[in-house]
Amino acid sequence: MGRLLRILINSSGLFTFAVLQLLCLYLIVNHNDSQRRIWAETKSVYGSSASEFIADKLAFLDVARENEILRRENAALLARIPGSGYNTSVDTASFQDSMLQQRFTYLASRVVNKSPYGPYNTLVIDRGANLGVERGQGVVADGGLLGIVSEVTPRHARVLSILHLDTRISAGLDNQAFGTLRWDGRDPRRVTLTDVPDYVPVAPNDTIFTTGYSNVFPTGLPIGTVESSEPLPGTGSQDLTVVLLNDPLMAGNGYIVRDLFKDELDQLNTVK
Amino acid sequence: MTSTALVNSALRFVGLLLLQVFIFNQVAWGWGGRDYLFVFVYPLFVAMLPLRTPRPLVILLGFLLGLSIDFFSETLGLHAGALTFTAYCRPLVLRILEPRDGYNIKTTPSVAGLGTGRMFRYLGLLLLAHLSAFFLLQAFSLVFAADILLKTVFSLPASLVVMAVLVLIFNPKA
Missing domain, CATH: 2.40.10.350 (Rod shape-determining protein MreC, domain 2)
Known part of the structure; x- marks a missing residue:
């Protein structure tokens, strides 16, 4: 702890600089039009590939949730195959004839x-x-x-x-x-x-x-x-x-x- | 930091702020519809803070002065970012220019304290850092590297001349 504190104090200049510089960059990007546009453009050019790369590397973290989603989807699909449906169409044969009165229907x-x-x-x-x-x-x-x-x-x-x-x-x-x-x-x-x-x-x-x-x-x-x-x-x-x-x-x-x-x-x- | 140095620094803060905002911000020269020459005097404030000033304080003061100038120039963050960088570089520049027997720790970087030649080399290097950082932040992309270089090349001598004139006129001791 003491060592860590000493390191922090020794490089306090660097820390101050880093914090303030990040604050400045934030201000620049948020309050200056041309820089904002450049930043947005850069983000759209490199951001997608970068986030794709990151998502690729972190995909395994999502496996459990992904699995759950797929399982639900499987259940939904299984419920839709014809064998799991209850056929509600009614096929009853009967006919109208003045000479014969219907007695049995099927x-x-x-x-x-x-x-x-x-x-x-x-x-x-x-x-x-x-x-x-x-x-x-x-x-x-x-x-x-x-x-x-x-x-x-x-x-x-x-x-x-x-x-x-x-x-x-x-x-x-x-x-x-x-x-x-x-x-x-x-x-x-x-x-x-x-x-x-x-x-x-x-x-x-x-x-x-x-x-x-x-x-x-x-x-x-x-x-x-x-x-x-x-x-x-x-x-x-x-x-x-x-x-x-x-x-x-x-x-x-x-x-x-x-x-x-x-x-x-x-x-x-x-x-x- | 003695009280004289404190007062002088405060005065320099306000004076350089007003000077930069009301006079030198109007100076711009170039060709082909683009400006390549600008004059920056406010890095002098960071340059002339006493040697014993703690490094975080130097950086914080640089940030504050830059931010003040930004408020008047409607370039929020630009001057602040550049001057923060300059303040961070100050000890490095001082180490490069360190005399064989070291600095007198109680002095202020001034013509009297460093000697004329070393003082101007010191101011030049600081200005180089400041201008590069500023124009880089202004362009915000290395695509404009040629622009950044041209602006730095033209602005550096002009700013250095103005600073030298100020330093020689006022010739502060602290």
Whole structure:
């Protein structure tokens, strides 16, 4: 400290000179037009390259902030790729016809989530209560059935796949014989139609349709074809093995079936 | 610093200020629409401060005199910067011109104190420093180096002559 003080005192002339000279330069630049212009010009000529050089050397100091900015930008960009959007365009098919009154409407939806394959397959679609999806509505996929809506949130719905051990769908043959469609949990390409009376003649490759009796699916949608029939002794019924037309595990789209007469039909069902 | 030196310095401060501002600031000579000859007398104040004056004080006084002249000349900072530099250079010039047996520490740099020849060399070197600094600050760019050189070359003898006349007329002892 003493040494430092001595150095300061010994070179007090230099310090006084430096301070006053800087003050003079400041005054000159700020109060004289020609010098001010020269200074501004000099600054613009050398200043940019100098500040570029300095910024180059000091760039690493900014890395953390820069990183944060880039991370936010990444998040913003990720939010904009199509996969992260919720498609709000509504595709509902219906038509006006004086002879036919619309009963079923179809709402297009995308499958956004699927459970891993198992005995209880479910999936999630990106349409929900906001667009009138309700519990118990059916979902059809291209060329076949997909499942039945079981849970509904405002924007999404959970669907019990027809490949779910608890799913029961009313299905029948062309000749009005009908039974219950269920899955035995073994082969995702085959389902079983049970409770078909054993006197009904069934031939392989007969087509199985929905009956529409449960107000879940429209009448007459093809489900699959009969592969084999097996009479169950003593019950008066036979089980039909049905090969599905579609592959529910591979479905990417689903059309939610809305029965406009559901309330009316439900009233009838509650009458004892 | 004796009281005589103090009074003399104060008088020189005011006198040189008035002389420079009201008379020698009007002097300018040149050709081709440009002025190359100017007369500066106020560095004499810094030159003739007593030898024992502390260096920071010399610099501060030089700054103040330059600033005062700047206020009258509407060149804020120019004269002040140049005279601050001159005041800073004063000990260096004195060391260059130091006689073999050293200075009498109590004297004032004057004809009597330094001798005529050494006094004028001293004034010349100080003026050289002052004029170079002043014209450099005035041009504010080395692009005008030729201008700075010409102005210094023309102004140095003129200023030195005026200073010599003043020193010889008044011939101060302190």
